[in-house]
């Protein structure tokens with residue numbers, strides 16, 4: 001999925017000295033689209049945002065806005081505003097002076113600045129606080145001042161670098177929704193850097209997942225969550241349980257072979273690029289159904305045999321650590337299975353993510369209890 005190309009990156013690469021941080025970044029963002037750059041620490045999110053903002057010149061590739069190449073334009077000539085995690089407000093200035101700062105730098109007339117500041121204060125729920133200093137504001141209010149300062153210059157593109165991560169958890173949830181609603185209302189194009197999966201899911205139209213400086217996958221929140229393109233993306237999107245299995249493709253059905261995990265079952269190929277051989281199977285704890293040993297499968301999916309190692313109650317369900325073959329997985333259930341109890345773990349086909357391992361070689365395992373259940377797709 002890609003936008004209409006309002007903001008376009010073509011073949012962007014960046015390096016710090018000899019270290020390549022970004023490679024082959026092709027990204028097309030539509031006008032008014034909210035895109036989240038998501039990835040673990042050090043994957044290059046901030047570097048990419050800074051390349052877009054113009055604080056870092058890419059070692060290769062091009063950045064264009066509305067068809068115009070801006071790769072070598074100064075940051076203040078790009079029609080973009082950047083909001084940081086640290087707010088970066090001037091402590092000696094009032095809320096009004098902070099919001100009006102960018103306008104003053106641009107030589108805007110005093111009356112116009114006053115008009116714009118009061119418009120921003122109104123828009124961001126800061127009316128009445130204009131004469132306060134940042135030290136006398138809450139974290140959420142400070143972040144709104146930083147946002148007001150960014151929006152006051154009327155940018156075409158808003159760049160957000162983890163702007164919510166200094167806020168406490170409860171405020172973060174409400175500011176997320178405020179920011180998203182404001183972005184839609186103003187029709188502004190936004191690129192938001194975050195390492196928080198849920199934040200990206202609830203705020204963005206599109207999520208771009210970075211891994212080691214490359215785009216691992218991009219798509220709507222629903223796409224990347226339910227149809228991860230790789231084992232890395234599946235794990236990053238919460239399917240952290242991993243089992244290594246062998247499978248045989250039989251037309252449009254992928255049959256999992258018996259092995260050390262006691263696995264068996266079959267899943268529809270459903271458009272996936274799956275070949276016979278070794279696969280990594282990934283699934284979320286909440287996707288697994290835990291039952292007494294030998295409970296038969298009644299729908300397509302995979303069945304594993306295991307032993308409960310530990311049980312806890314994080315709220316709403318019981319979470320179990322289960323030893324399956326030589327791996328430990330997490331599985332949720334609405335009742336507690338005591339440690340030591342043998343169990344069946346069933347993962348329905350649509351929630352089981354399968355990826356051929358790079359070599360394609362069968363995974364070797366010691367033989368343990370196993371069963372194959374072949375259910376037609």
Ligand SMILES: Nc1ncnc2c1ncn2[C@@H]1O[C@H](COP(=O)(O)OP(=O)(O)OP(=O)(O)O)[C@@H](O)[C@H]1O
Nearest residue numbers: 016019021039040041042043044045046047048195
């Ligand atoms: N000025 C610099 N000089 C050398 N290496 C740098 C510099 N800035 C960043 N890096 C390296 O580049 C890589 C990408 O950094 P970047 O800040 O873009 O990652 P990130 O995904 O935003 O991480 P985080 O979520 O931790 O902020 C990291 O390995 C980092 O150590």
